[in-house]
Amino acid sequence: AQRVTQPEKLLSVFKGAPVELKCNYSYSGSPELFWYVQYSRQRLQLLLRHISRESIKGFTADLNKGETSFHLKKPFAQEEDSAMYYCALRSDDYKLSFGAGTTVTVRA
Amino acid sequence: ETGVTQSPTHLIKTRGQQVTLRCSSQSGHNTVSWYQQALGQGPQFIFQYYREEENGRGNFPPRFSGLQFPNYSSELNVNALELDDSALYLCASSLSSGVVTGELFFGEGSRLTVL
Numbered sequence A: 001a002q003r004v005t006q007p008e009k010l011l012s013v014f015k016g017a018p019v020e021l022k023c024n025y026s027y028s029g030s031p032e033l034f035w036y037v038q039y040s041r042q043r044l045q046l047l048l049r050h051i052s053r054e055s056i057k058g059f060t061a062d063l064n065k066g067e068t069s070f071h072l073k074k075p076f077a078q079e080e081d082s083a084m085y086y087c088a089l090r091s092d093d094y095k096l097s098f099g100a101g102t103t104v105t106v107r108a
Numbered sequence B: 001e002t003g004v005t006q007s008p009t010h011l012i013k014t015r016g017q018q019v020t021l022r023c024s025s026q027s028g029h030n031t032v033s034w035y036q037q038a039l040g041q042g043p044q045f046i047f048q049y050y051r052e053e054e055n056g057r058g059n060f061p062p063r064f065s066g067l068q069f070p071n072y073s074s075e076l077n078v079n080a081l082e083l084d085d086s087a088l089y090l091c092a093s094s095l096s097s098g099v100v101t102g103e104l105f106f107g108e109g110s111r112l113t114v115l
Helices: B096-101
Strands: A003-005 A010-014 A019-021 A024-026 A032-038 A045-049 A060-064 A069-074 A083-090 A096-098 A102-107 B005-007 B010-013 B019-024 B031-037 B044-050 B053-057 B064-068 B074-078 B087-094 B110-114
Touching: A003 A083, A003 A096, A010 A019, A019 A102, A024 A069, A032 A060, A032 A069, A069 A083, A096 B044, B005 B087, B019 B087, B019 B110, B031 B074, B044 B064, B074 B087
Parallel strands: A010 A102, B010 B110
Antiparallel strands: A003 A024, A019 A069, A032 A045, A032 A083, A060 A069, A083 A096, A083 A102, B005 B019, B019 B074, B031 B044, B031 B087, B044 B053, B064 B074, B087 B110
């Protein structure tokens, strides 16, 4: 069985400061990891996926299989980054398992 | 292009009753999945339908059932409601290729309260 852990429920940073959201997973197969985001009064939406190795809105995430982690990072947080962030793992049967989420607040 | 729409947005039921939640997929999407999101938790996978067939199920009892119609809209049915069924129910659609890429398009959810 797969499991996704986001140890921080809440994260508060100042505008311009770096932000890092932690995500750890357990899965016996070959994992595919994603970050989903939910802005205030908006729907849950895909932010980025590890397989694309892309930077979206300044965010990057590296899959570390040795540490079973997929932390999300941004060097300079902006106020518009305030949102709920979910780490998700896709298993071989294409089922997505989500973590409990981290609420990020960026203060001016 | 219309997004994923769900109905009703809110509803209240009592223990033992049955509920049906509805979802219209985003235009062109043939895969739909349902998630349960309890307060303070992430979405939990219930099941997924591809071209009217269930092709994946999470750890939910049989009283959670679903349907997908030829127009790819979908229903989630829950029988014999329990208090713990109180949650936000999310529908997500994707192209079959979206299942491979992991990009799901979510609706705004139906909030169910069981008294």
